[in-house]
Amino acid sequence: MYRIKKQDFSKIIDELIKTGNRIISYSNNGNDFKRINSSNELSINSNFKPSKLSLKEIVFPKTEPLFYYKRTNDNVELKDIKFDSEKTIIIGAKPCDAKAFSTISKVFNWDYKDNFFNSKYENTIIIGLKCDYKDEYCFCNEVGLSQSSKEGSDIFIELDGDDYFIYILSEKGKNLLQPFMSYLIEEIKESKVDDIDNIIDLNKVRTWITDNFDNNFWYSISQECLGCGKCAFICPTCHCFDIVDENYTYFEGRRMKNWDACQFGKFTLHASGHNPRDIQAKRYRQRIAHKFKYYFDKFDELLCTGCGRCSRECPVSINIFDVIKEINAK
């Protein structure tokens, strides 16, 4: 653990910008994040509420080409994508957002190693920030995290007056700060463990989901759901994608990987016209079950970091935590 002066931290950032790194910081009261060109644009604020969109698009963009192709009368020529080697450094990620990176990296590195994800993830350094924000939608403490969880972060910052406390948590983090160690003052600080007051028994929730696949409950909690993909697209852990080919000139085209959402009616629509998830209740069940059961069954992790974005932004105010609470109460 180290202490660093805020202005020294800024110097490091400017240096990193100069050496060609992509620095991502928050703006607009934490609603957005963007690439910055100077440390003056930095805003490190532990009271920001989670940004409207999550940080996942840094490693999993809303749309990206997989390859390009060119057709001739009797042949098809493919061109692969060259990956960008630029480093991306995210500054001030909330614990719930930082954790999401490591969560989804599991699915992208399960049997198939997804280079489109990995090439970006490997070049991304996440500097987490202790969070002091909590509203009625936050529930990170219920999914095994806390406001000071460091999971997923390469470096973690805590604010302390004019200084930052810095935790170096990974090789990536270490390598990044290596040239700047002179700014850092080593300090031992008693790390305080957050009081976590859980009300949800996740085992019980999983069991109930397993046993109640066809329960009318799914209909009753999703009746107002409009079937948009907003919750999935702003979620830091939702990672479904669709693959489409785009023909853009007479002979040429490309294959695209785009965000997709299980709440869309078309998501499971078969070519035959049959749709196994034909009503919204089944789609909503999938959302809950994937996050709290299927992903856990497979990867021993929840596909939810409790950021509360989906509830905060839902057009019809469906609160995912309320749903979990209801299941828990059964």
Added chain:
Amino acid sequence: MKIGVFVCHCGENIGKTVDCPRAAQESAKIPGVVISVDNKYTCSDPGQNMIKNAIKEYNLDGVVVASCSPHMHEKTFRKAVASVGMNPYMCEIANIREQCSWVHDDVEEATKKAIDLIRIAVEKVKRNFALTPIKVPVTKRALVIGGGISGIQSALDIANAGYEVVLVEKEPSIGGHMSQLSETFPTLDCSQCILTPRMVEVYQHPKIKLLTYSEVEKVEGFIGNFKVTIKKKPRYVDETKCTGCGLCTQKCPIKKAPNEFEQGMIKRTAIYVPFPQAVPNIPVIDNTVCTYFRTGKCQMCVKVCGKEAIDFNQKERFVVEEVGAIIVATGYSLYKIDKKPKDSPIKGYGEYGYGIYPDVIDGLQFERLASASGPTAGEIKRPSDKKEPKKVVFIQCVGSRDESKGFSYCSKICCMYTAKHAMLYKHKVHDGEAYVFYMDIRSGGKMYEEFVRRAIEEDDVKYIRGRVSRIYEDGGKYIVKGEDTIAGIPVEIDADMVVLATAIVAQNDSKKLAQTIGIPYDKYGFLNEVHPKLRPVESSTAGVYLAGACQAPRDIPESVAMASAAASKALVLFGSDMLEREPTIAKVNESTCAGCFYCQKVCAYNAIEKKEIKDRNGNFVKYVAYVNPGLCQGCGTCNATCPSKSVELIGYTDEQIFAEINALATL
């Protein structure tokens, strides 16, 4: 898909401006093209044989001929490919002559354009479907609406060819306006003498079902398969019992209803036959004046009728007739100039005093005065005092050719009938003077000009070129103030009687009828033909034909010619058992149709219907649009209007047009 491309030089026509060999080489690179060659004259026999051989040799699925406009040779090439077993709709034309080589000079650019046009055609043909013409069964039976001379002619022609005809007439008798006329121009034949035999022939024809005093209420279906609901208005006289003895009409005590046939110049009884030669000769009771209907008393007609034919309890009845073709022959009406029509921009001719001065009359009234069977037994007498008028002024173009006060069109027949009227007057009143105010004399027609000259030269009718500004009464005379524009002087004539050649207008219910049938009409209410030159008797709705003055002002020979033409169109239809129609029509994707029916709103042919979709258990799921293949003409407006593209036009599908645009893509 295996596509063949054939680039035609058309001699020098294309070859001079477009590098055809290069176009063929470039076309060969298009995915799917297996053979691409150029040729001097592709439409020639050797050229066509080349295509036919290539189809066989390369087992082609589609052919693109890059040549002249598809309007020139599309049929030729489609026929050629069909002769070797390829579906004709798998042949497309790239128009590199009219729209490329003939309009450009730069060889390089014209060649590039030609290649693009070929690409468009190749991409389209790859997505073409093998189509077969749609076959619709034909009900060989016709409906004729309107029993004037046009309707009579059409009905007789079709019936004489051996097909059944239903003839619907809204008045109690057939005959129409022609039965009101005294003599006809240019021969001065007696109108009734030539018409009445035709009326009787209709009545007695075994193939003609005559429904008088009836109106078309509803038309469903499409060409070859119409279902028409006809309303029979109550006559209150049983047609099966009445012998037409006429006793009831003589005894009826109510004698003050205006006689429509005599243009209101005399009165008739409450139970009446419109005119002595009426067909059918069966009276009808006018329930608005009949004492029984007004007070429940009288029943004089019941008392005198030996056949017990009077039936006060008759109600409206509806009959449904199935027919394959409809001929609309509803005729015209005369512009009533005394009243300004409600909500009409037409200003009217109040200054002529029609409707105020009894001796200012219209053309049809004069016809009745001149008719031997008319109210004056053919003697010309003023309606006001029954005196013989010694000076009569005829005014032409009252309401016609007058945008500011009437209609911009020419009523066409007035020049001729005015000449006839003046002539008839002079023949009957030898010492009388006849004046005609005219704008131009339009006497196109066999013996027409000679007829007008005869009126002027032999019968001394005085023609004054000019308009009349005002007519007013002064001591029993009508002072007609006008202008002689040739002499350039004002004219004033103290006439005893004035006859106005008022404009011919559409029947006042023509728009309603057009909407019932689903055919278009112009702003005046005349029914529209689909093409003014080449398809003058067809409406835009297949199977509905037009005859006579319902389409525009027509004289008798024209009406009869149109009527026979319309009849022959119906007979062409009846000539085959099944009707073949272009298969390029719209089709609905029922699974994605949301049933907003915007397609129905934009369809000009009423081709879109509501269809109920049920699930396996018979439960209602939703309404979707359904395209009636018998009615759809393939314009594709529905396709462009549908927000979800759930209706597509076969032959011009979204996929095809997308591919055509894509064929031009550059980045």
Added chain:
Amino acid sequence: METNINFEPKIIAFVCNWCTYTGADLAGTSRLKYAHNVRIIKLPCTGRIDPLFIIKAFEKGADGVLVSGCHPGDCHYTSGNFHARRRWILFNQLLNFAGIDNRRVHFSWVSASEGRKWVDVINEVIETVRKARPFVGYSKMNKEYVYNE
């Protein structure tokens, strides 16, 4: 200035089969000359012409679009062009509001007898689009479709 006023604009024309296509044929039969930049796509009726076609034309690199059909009242299909006209009133103004203005989107009525008018319309459209220069707005967006070595 990165663009050149002498550039050759690419125009895609959507025309109806009965009037404008035939009118364009007449221009050919009469051996009238006009600029080569236009590519015609034939539809049965202006009623069939969908705003999607116009959008797609720009996506595929057109600098300008022309839509043409029968004069009002002359529609082969009675009312297709009336419905089309109302559609265009709306779409034209929407496009303009989105920055695709009337220098790039053109509408005309050209009858089967108006070969001369067709020539005039084409030349006018091409000159207007030429003055508007290449459609940089769209080509910027199209750039991401190009493979980056």
Added chain:
Amino acid sequence: MNNLYNIAKDLFSTNKVDLIIGYKSIDSRRTKPIFVSSNEDVDHLVFNEYSLNNLSVYLTRKDIKKYNKIGILAKGCDIRAIVQLINENQIEREKILIISKKCNGVVKDFGLEYNEENIAEKCKSCKVRTPKVFDLMIDSEEEKKLPEPTISSRVNELDSMTPEERFEFWRNEFSKCIRCYACRQACPLCYCERCIVDKNIPDWIESSPTQRANFSWNLIRAFHLSGRCIGCGECERVCPVDIPLSLLNAKMGIVAFKEFNYATGMEIGEPTLVGNYSNEDNEDFIK
């Protein structure tokens, strides 16, 4: 008293409705849609300045259409959507029982306090705050004056830019789009069984959220709503990336009014704008 509770109770006890689509309170500044199918849940119903959702979006849903008679809480603006849905053959007037009130505007978004500053833009220019089409009215405050609308000045601002500037403006805005389709799903008039963007043969509008495809998508959606949008503003409210969709819709509303003197969803049985034509339609822009 004609309060909501009494009306709803009465409707159920007299079997006049099988379902009421309404709002329930989550907290003092939030509501969410609720489906009430019996007397028991009636006390959850509220109808206040936090009743933001346009509930008519549910009327075209298959599971809702199964009910014989549906009561719906609807503000004046929402009623315009209901009227338009009736005019587009989507619902039957006899099956819908509209419960409305005089409206003094709603807040821009949940969580905001109801005051002059936070009143939604659409309310300021609303012409149907006292609705014209309805079945039952609950007791409500009289209309009070709301702040002046600013939407048309924002439209004018864009109109006064050069076309290139406007194009850049929209390119920027649309490039943010992530294709979550919340705008479409929240829109009561977007009831297509298959949206044009979901049609893949041909893919008129590519599903990738690239700049170009986003441009086409948002433009075509605006076109499909031309003369149909009733201005409830739900699309803009639910947009996670804050694209000013209301600006597009407002512009097309202004065009419809200027060109055709047409306002959507005011009268049942009124002919739709698209789907009809007049011989006198403007053609100044046609050569």
